Amino acid sequence: MLCHLSSGLLEGLRESRPQCCLPPPAAFVRQLVASRYTPLADGEESTVEAAEALRPGAADATAMAEATQVLDSVLPYFGELRSAVVESCGEGDEGSAGYADAVVELVAAHLIELWAVQLVGAPDVGLALGRCFPAEE
Secondary structure (H helix, E strand, C coil): CHHHHHHHHHHHHHHHCCCCCCCCHHHHHHHHHHHHCHHHCCCCCCCHHHHHHHCCCCCCHHHHHHHHHHHHHHHHHHHHHHHHHHHHHCCCCCCHHHHHHHHHHHHHHHHHHHHHHHHHCHHHHHHHHHHHCCCCC
16 A cells, blocks of 8 residues: 555655656655664564565555545645645746745655554564665666
8 A cells, every 4th residue: 555655645746746856756765764763774574564564565455545635635735736826936036946845755755654654663664665666777
């Protein structure tokens, strides 16, 4: 479910603003993990709960439907957030669009982390996100 929520949120944001510089979901989450979780990793193994939640096929159809409902309800707020930031900077401000995109990216990163904490527990956030979006070989 975490993988579906994360990729769905990021794809939805990219579709709503194709000219934005948001990287593809896998690259976005790998960057998040590399900058925030890899430095903290100390070789701990995953908990049983996290391993179970991340096994292939763990998310059933009901969970996927719930995730889709969450995404459908959350994505419109990102457009509102972006518009509010641009408006507060001033429509004519040349940097306001870039600033608004950065704010949206930051909020998306925090939302993905919140979902990860709720679904697998704080100690396993880096592991869970890493498994959703493994490093390219």
